[in-house]
Amino acid sequence: MSEKYENQGTPQTTITSTASASSLPPPEKPSAIRTRFKVVAAFWAVILFLGFPIWWKTTSIYRAELPLQEMLDWAGGKSCRPVLPVEIEFETPSLSDVEAQQLLRTTQHTLDDLNEFSAHHLRLKLADEEAQQITEKADTALTVRLLAQNDLPSPRSELQTDTTTLDVFYPPSQIPLPSSANSPLSSFIAGELQRLFAEEKATIAQILSNSAIGAAASSNNQAQQISPQLAESITKRLRRSMKYAETYHLAFSLFTPGSAPSSWDIESAVQEYISPVVQALSPISNFTIDTQVQLYATFSPTTPAPEYDEAQGIWTLQEENLSAFINAAEWPLNPSIGAGPTINFILYVPSPDHFPLLVKESKATSWIIPQWGGVFILNPPLPTRPDTNSTKSLSNPPHLPRTSLRPAFLTFSHQLLSLLGTPSTPASLPLRLQTLIRIRAATLLLSASSTLGSLARLTESLPSIPIPAPVSSSVSTTLSHLSASCESLRNGRFRDALASARVAETEAERSFFEKSMVGQVYFPDEHKVAVYLPLLGPIGVPLVLGLLKEVRRIIIGWKGARSG
Amino acid sequence: MPIDRRKAAVFGGALALRLLLLLLFPSLPDLLTGRVEVSTPVTSFKRLQEGLFLYNRNVSPYDGGVFHQAPLLLPIFSLLPNAQEYPLPTALFYSLVDILNANALVTISNSAQAVSGRLYSSIRKDIKWDGFVVAAWFLFNPFTIATCLGRSTGVFTSTGILYALSAAVQGQTLNSMLALGLASYFSIYPALLFIPLVLLCYDRHAERSSSTPSTALFVVKHFAVFLLSVVGLLGISLLIIGDLSTLLSATYGFQLLVPDLTPNIGLWWYFFIEIFDSFRDFFLGVFWLHLTAYAGSLTVRLRRQPLFVVSSLLGIFAVFKPYPSIADASLYFSLLPLYRHYFPLMRYTFFSVSALLYASLLGPAFYHLWIYAGSGNANFFYAITLVWSLGLSLIIADTIFAALRDEWEQENPEKRGKTVKQV
Numbered sequence: 001m002s003e004k005y006e007n008q009g010t011p012q013t014t015i016t017s018t019a020s021a022s023s024l025p026p027p028e029k030p031s032a033i034r035t036r037f038k039v040v041a042a043f044w045a046v047i048l049f050l051g052f053p054i055w056w057k058t059t060s061i062y063r064a065e066l067p068l069q070e071m072l073d074w075a076g077g078k079s080c081r082p083v084l085p086v087e088i089e090f091e092t093p094s095l096s097d098v099e100a101q102q103l104l105r106t107t108q109h110t111l112d113d114l115n116e117f118s119a120h121h122l123r124l125k126l127a128d129e130e131a132q133q134i135t136e137k138a139d140t141a142l143t144v145r146l147l148a149q150n151d152l153p154s155p156r157s158e159l160q161t162d163t164t165t166l167d168v169f170y171p172p173s174q175i176p177l178p179s180s181a182n183s184p185l186s187s188f189i190a191g192e193l194q195r196l197f198a199e200e201k202a203t204i205a206q207i208l209s210n211s212a213i214g215a216a217a218s219s220n221n222q223a224q225q226i227s228p229q230l231a232e233s234i235t236k237r238l239r240r241s242m243k244y245a246e247t248y249h250l251a252f253s254l255f256t257p258g259s260a261p262s263s264w265d266i267e268s269a270v271q272e273y274i275s276p277v278v279q280a281l282s283p284i285s286n287f288t289i290d291t292q293v294q295l296y297a298t299f300s301p302t303t304p305a306p307e308y309d310e311a312q313g314i315w316t317l318q319e320e321n322l323s324a325f326i327n328a329a330e331w332p333l334n335p336s337i338g339a340g341p342t343i344n345f346i347l348y349v350p351s352p353d354h355f356p357l358l359v360k361e362s363k364a365t366s367w368i369i370p371q372w373g374g375v376f377i378l379n380p381p382l383p384t385r386p387d388t389n390s391t392k393s394l395s396n397p398p399h400l401p402r403t404s405l406r407p408a409f410l411t412f413s414h415q416l417l418s419l420l421g422t423p424s425t426p427a428s429l430p431l432r433l434q435t436l437i438r439i440r441a442a443t444l445l446l447s448a449s450s451t452l453g454s455l456a457r458l459t460e461s462l463p464s465i466p467i468p469a470p471v472s473s474s475v476s477t478t479l480s481h482l483s484a485s486c487e488s489l490r491n492g493r494f495r496d497a498l499a500s501a502r503v504a505e506t507e508a509e510r511s512f513f514e515k516s517m518v519g520q521v522y523f524p525d526e527h528k529v530a531v532y533l534p535l536l537g538p539i540g541v542p543l544v545l546g547l548l549k550e551v552r553r554i555i556i557g558w559k560g561a562r563s564g
Numbered sequence: 565m566p567i568d569r570r571k572a573a574v575f576g577g578a579l580a581l582r583l584l585l586l587l588l589f590p591s592l593p594d595l596l597t598g599r600v601e602v603s604t605p606v607t608s609f610k611r612l613q614e615g616l617f618l619y620n621r622n623v624s625p626y627d628g629g630v631f632h633q634a635p636l637l638l639p640i641f642s643l644l645p646n647a648q649e650y651p652l653p654t655a656l657f658y659s660l661v662d663i664l665n666a667n668a669l670v671t672i673s674n675s676a677q678a679v680s681g682r683l684y685s686s687i688r689k690d691i692k693w694d695g696f697v698v699a700a701w702f703l704f705n706p707f708t709i710a711t712c713l714g715r716s717t718g719v720f721t722s723t724g725i726l727y728a729l730s731a732a733v734q735g736q737t738l739n740s741m742l743a744l745g746l747a748s749y750f751s752i753y754p755a756l757l758f759i760p761l762v763l764l765c766y767d768r769h770a771e772r773s774s775s776t777p778s779t780a781l782f783v784v785k786h787f788a789v790f791l792l793s794v795v796g797l798l799g800i801s802l803l804i805i806g807d808l809s810t811l812l813s814a815t816y817g818f819q820l821l822v823p824d825l826t827p828n829i830g831l832w833w834y835f836f837i838e839i840f841d842s843f844r845d846f847f848l849g850v851f852w853l854h855l856t857a858y859a860g861s862l863t864v865r866l867r868r869q870p871l872f873v874v875s876s877l878l879g880i881f882a883v884f885k886p887y888p889s890i891a892d893a894s895l896y897f898s899l900l901p902l903y904r905h906y907f908p909l910m911r912y913t914f915f916s917v918s919a920l921l922y923a924s925l926l927g928p929a930f931y932h933l934w935i936y937a938g939s940g941n942a943n944f945f946y947a948i949t950l951v952w953s954l955g956l957s958l959i960i961a962d963t964i965f966a967a968l969r970d971e972w973e974q975e976n977p978e979k980r981g982k983t984v985k986q987v
C-alpha cells in the first residue's frame with residue numbers, strides 16, 4: 001500500500017531537503033495543490049459512490065417478517081389445546097333403537113364419570129348414525145358389537161386381535177331399562193373401554209405433562225390415578241423407543257463368526273414378515289430397508305466369552321454382558337444411511353463350537369437395545385453329525401432358508417413395533433397402531449409447536465441474525481399445518497392430524513436449523529471490529545488523513561480570504 | 565519496415581531457447597502447467613483442455629465447472645493438434661505469441677512515448693534502451709519463459725494489452741480500443757486501463773492533428789468503440805456457447821466472485837478462506853474497489869505520463885487482482901525497461917529485487933512443503949506470497965516515486981541531485 005502514500009501527497013509535501021535550512025523546498029504551485037485535491041477527491045469518490053453502496057448492500061441483514069406472537073402462542077399452548085376424542089361405534093343388531101340409545105347414553109355417562117383426563121375422552125355413537133355425517137367424519141377407533149347370548153350369568157367381552165372390534169356378549173336381561181340411570185351392562189362396557197384405553201391415556205397424559213402446552217392443558221387434572229406400574233412401563237417404553245423421524249432406515253445384518261451361513265432368504269423373509277408391519281406403519285413414517293451379511297464377525301476382545309453350562313449342555317451369555325455383545329468398533333453398522341436414524345436388526349449365528357448360545361438368566365435368544373435396534377441369536381439346526389465323537393467337524397448350514405428365519409423375523413417385527421413406541425396393550429394390533437398414530441400426532445404437534453417457540457425466542461433475543469425468506473415460508477407452512485392438525489385432532493380424524501403434524505414438524509425443524517442463521521448465532525457485534533479493522537484500518541488511515549489535510553487547507557484558505 | 569538484424573537475432577534466440585527447452589526437458593511444459601504460480605483457475609491450460617474436450621464433443625464447455633476461460637479460445641485451440649500427443653505445435657504457437665508481444669514492445673519502445681509525450685518530456689530522456697533490448701528483457705525473462713512453456717492463456721490478455729499500447733503510441737486510436745476490448749474480453753480487469761489508455765490515445769491524436777478535439781467527445785467515442793468490440797466478441801462467443809447467462813456466470817461471474825480459492829501467488833485466496841461467510845460479499849467489494857480506486861487517482865496524479873500510468877496499473881493488478889500469476893508479473897516487468905531513465909532515481913532496487921528472487925525461489929519450496937511433504941502449512945506459502953507482493957509493491961512504489969521526482973526536478977531544476985527523504 002506504500003504507493004498510496006506516494007501518490008497522495010505531491011512531491012512538494014513528501015520531499016524535504018535535508019541539505020540545509022536555507023534551501024527549503026520551494027512553495028507549492030497552485031496547480032500542484034489542485035492536483036492533490038483531485039487525487040484525494042478521486043479516492044473518496046470511489047469510496048462514497050461505490051464503497052458505501054456495496055457496504056450497505058452486502059452487510060445489511062435480511063430479516064424476513066415472522067409472526068412471532070403467533071409462534072409464541074403455539075409454543076405456550078394458547079393456540080391449540082390438544083384434545084383427542086376417540087370415536088367408538090356401537091353395533092347393536094339385537095337391540096331396538098330406543099334401547100340402543102339408552103344403553104349408549106348410560107355408558108357414555110358412566111365413562112365420563114370415570115374419566116378425569118379431559119384431553120383424552122371416549123365418544124360413543126351408534127353405527128347407523130354414521131350415515132348422517134358425510135363430511136368431517138371422524139376415524140372410528142373401535143367398534144363395539146353387542147351380541148345377546150342367553151346362557152350367560154354376566155356380560156363377557158372378547159377383543160378380536162386382528163380387527164378393531166370388541167365383541168360384548170351379554171345376557172338379554174341386562175338391557176338397561178329406559179328409566180334407569182345405570183345398568184350392569186353399561187358399567188361393564190364402560191369399564192372394558194376404560195381398561196382398553198388406559199395405557200394410551202396414561203401415555204398421552206405423560207407426553208402432555210412433559211411439554212409446556214400439555215402442562216397448560218392438563219394442569220387441572222393431576223389427580224387422575226395411574227398405577228405406578230403402568231406409569232413406569234410407559235416411561236420405560238418412551239425411553240426405549242426411537243426419537244420420531246420422518247424416515248427410518250431398517251438395516252438387517254447377518255453376523256457369524258465363521259464362514260457359514262453365507263446366504264439367507266432375506267428378500268422373502270422381509271417380504272413376508274417385515275413388509276406388512278412397514279405397510280401398517282406407513283402413515284407414521286417412511287422406511288427404507290437395507291441388508292448385509294458379515295462373515296468372520298468376532299466379538300470385541302473385551303467382551304467376556306460365552307460360558308459353557310455343563311448341566312444343560314448350552315453356551316450362555318451373562319445378561320449384564322449383553323451390552324457389549326455388539327462389536328461396535330469392527331462390525332460395519334453404519335449409524336446413519338442418508339437422513340434419518342437407522343434401526344439395526346442383528347441376526348447372530350454362533351459358531352458350532354458355541355452351539356447353542358442363549359442368555360444365561362432367561363434362556364432367551366433375543367433382546368432390544370434401546371433406541372438402537374434388536375438382536376436375535378439364531379441357533380440353526382446343525383447338519384447331522386457324520387462322526388459323533390468329533391464336534392470339530394460340525395459346521396453351520398451354508399444357507400438359511402426362510403423357515404429357519406421365521407422366528408427371528410417375527411421377533412424383529414415385534415422389536416420394530418416396540419422401538420417405534422407402540423404400546424404393549426391392548427392385544428389387538430390395529431388398535432395399538434391407531435394408538436401409535438394418536439400418540440405420534442400429539443407428540444409431533446407439541447414438538448413442532450415448541451420448535452416454533454424456540455425459533456421465535458431466538459429471533460427476539462438475537463437481533464443480528466439474518467432470517468432468510470425460506471425460513472419465513474417454512475414458518476407459515478408450519479403454522480397452517482399445525483392448525484390443520486389441531487383441527488383434525490379435535491374432530492377425531494387422527495390420520496389427517498398426523499399427516500399435517502408430520503409436515504409441520506419437518507418444516508419447523510428445517511426453519512430452526514437453517515444454515516445461514518445458525519452460522520451467525522455465536523457472532524457478537526464486537527467481532528465486527530476484528531473483521532473490519534485489520535484491512536480497512538491501514539487503507540483508511542492515509543485516506544482519512546489526506547481528507548482532513550485537504551479540508552484544513554480549504555478552511556484556512558477561506559479564513560484567509562475573509563480576513564484579507 | 566526493414567528487418568532489424570538485432571531484433572531478428574533476439575526473436576530467433578528466444579524462439580530457439582523455447583524449443584530447445586521443450587526438446588531437452590519434454591516433461592517441463594506439463595510440470596509448469598500444474599504449478600500454481602503459472603496456472604490459475606482462469607488461465608490454466610489443463611482447464612482449457614478440459615473445456616476443449618467437452619467442446620469437441622458438443623457438450624457445453626462450462627458443464628462441470630472446471631473451465632472458466634473465454635469461449636473464443638476453444639475454436640482456436642481445436643485447430644491445433646492435441647497438446648498431449650504433439651506438444652510441439654502448441655509450444656510453437658505460444659512462442660509465436662510471445663514474439664508478437666515482444667514485437668509490440670519494440671514498437672512501444674521505439675515510439676519513445678515513455679520518455680517524452682505531449683505534455684511531459686523527461687530531463688533524462690537520453691538514458692534509454694533500444695527496442696531490441698526491451699524485447700530481450702521480455703523474451704529472456706524466466707517468468708515469461710515459464711508462462712510460455714506453461715501455456716497459460718493469460719498471454720493472450722497480455723497480447724491484447726500490449727497491442728492496445730502499441731496501437732495507441734502509433735496513433736491508431738481505434739485499433740487500440742479494439743485491442744483493449746479483446747484483452748477485456750479475455751479477462752475483465754484490463755477494462756480498468758481504459759481511462760489512462762484513452763488519454764494516451766488522446767495525447768497522440770492531439771500531437772498529430774493540428775486541431776485538438778474535445779476531450780469529452782473523444783472519450784465517449786472511444787468508449788463506444790471499446791464497448792462495441794467487447795459486445796462484438798461476446799456476440800461471437802454466443803454463437804459458440806449459445807447460452808449467454810451460462811457464459812457470463814461461468815467466465816466473468818467466476819472472475820468477479822472468486823469462488824475457487826486454489827492457492828496462487830495473490831492475496832485473495834487466503835483472505836477469503838479465512839473470512840466469515842457473511843462478510844465475504846462485502847470484502848469482495850472492498851478488494852475490487854481497492855483495485856479500481858488506483859485507476860482514477862493515478863491517472864489524475866500522473867496525467868502527463870499516461871503510458872506510465874498504464875504500466876504502474878499493470879503492476880498493481882499483478883499484486884492485487886483476484887487470480888494473479890507470474891504471467892501478470894512478467895507483463896509488468898516487460899514494460900519496466902521502457903523506464904530505464906527512472907532507474908537512477910529508484911532507491912530500493914536492491915531490496916525489492918532480492919525480495920522477488922527470494923520469493924520466487926522459496927515459493928515453490930514452501931508450496932512443496934505444504935502440499936506434498938505435509939511438513940508445512942498454508943501459512944508457509946502465504947507468507948511467501950506476501951513477500952512476493954511486497955517486492956512487487958516496492959518496485960511499483962519506487963518507480964512511481966522516481967516518476968514524481970523526475971517531474972519535480974524538471975519544475976525545480978536547481979534542486980536536482982539533492983538527497984531526499986520521505987516524511
